[in-house]
Amino acid sequence: MANESVAARIKTTITANRERAPEVYARLEALYPDIRCTLDYKSPFQILIMTALAAQCTDVRVNIVSKELFERFPHPKDFLEVDVKVIEKIIHSCGFYRQKAKNIMKTCHSIMGKFGGEVPRTMEELVQLAGVGRKTANVVLGECFGHQGVIVDTHCTRLTNRLGFTKNQDAVKIEKDLMKVWPDDRWTLFSHFMVFHGRAVCTARAPKCSQCTLRELCPFPDTREGRKLAR
Numbered sequence: 001m002a003n004e005s006v007a008a009r010i011k012t013t014i015t016a017n018r019e020r021a022p023e024v025y026a027r028l029e030a031l032y033p034d035i036r037c038t039l040d041y042k043s044p045f046q047i048l049i050m051t052a053l054a055a056q057c058t059d060v061r062v063n064i065v066s067k068e069l070f071e072r073f074p075h076p077k078d079f080l081e082v083d084v085k086v087i088e089k090i091i092h093s094c095g096f097y098r099q100k101a102k103n104i105m106k107t108c109h110s111i112m113g114k115f116g117g118e119v120p121r122t123m124e125e126l127v128q129l130a131g132v133g134r135k136t137a138n139v140v141l142g143e144c145f146g147h148q149g150v151i152v153d154t155h156c157t158r159l160t161n162r163l164g165f166t167k168n169q170d171a172v173k174i175e176k177d178l179m180k181v182w183p184d185d186r187w188t189l190f191s192h193f194m195v196f197h198g199r200a201v202c203t204a205r206a207p208k209c210s211q212c213t214l215r216e217l218c219p220f221p222d223t224r225e226g227r228k229l230a231r
């Protein structure tokens with residue numbers, strides 16, 4: 001069985017993953033030395049809104065749209081004085097614009113009404129905001145408030161499954177699995193590595209395994225799915 005030989009070659013138990021993880025991290029760090037969040041934000045409020053806009057949309061598009069959005073409405077209180085239709089029009093090209101605009105308005109109401117006009121600084125408070133899940137909260141906490149967090153998006157889900165660091169598809173379960181693999185000072189940066197490597201090399205439909213720096217540390221190319229997809 002192909003999977004048995006893979007399991008024998010690259011073990012993916014918790015202990016084996018902890019041993020493999022530093023080398024995976026080191027190789028990604030060497031490959032992406034200047035990595036940073038690709039959303040051009042200037043405040044916790046901006047990255048909160050921009051991360052919500054980035055769902056099913058590119059960061060490039062979000063950066064373009066956000067420029068106009070925050071020039072016209074720099075503070076959460078400014079959103080309370082405008083009709084939701086105006087916001088919908090500005091963010092239209094980000095997709096799902098009605099739901100996103102509705103969530104932005106609700107979030108601004110909550111920030112002004114419950115949090116004194118400031119973006120809250122804890123996971124418990126952040127996830128109370130409309131449309132804000134653990135992923136967005138971890139982005140805000142990691143980028144702005146110095147709290148490391150594993151940010152589980154579509155790239156992180158795909159790559160960490162392929163690399164054998166998790167067998168889960170549920171974001172909360174993946175987050176917990178990855179928190180066991182790396183020490184907490186690596187959570188945020190590792191999440192960024194997953195996004196960059198997922199876009200450049202380990203794409204969903206055609207991962208470039210033969211050119212990948214993680215090739216001999218990754219079980220995926222030897223799986224049935226890997227043999228079908230990998231280049």
Ligand code: SF4
Nearest residue numbers: 202207209212218220
């Ligand atoms: S070896 Fe292939 S599947 Fe594994 S991380 Fe690299 S590109 Fe992705």
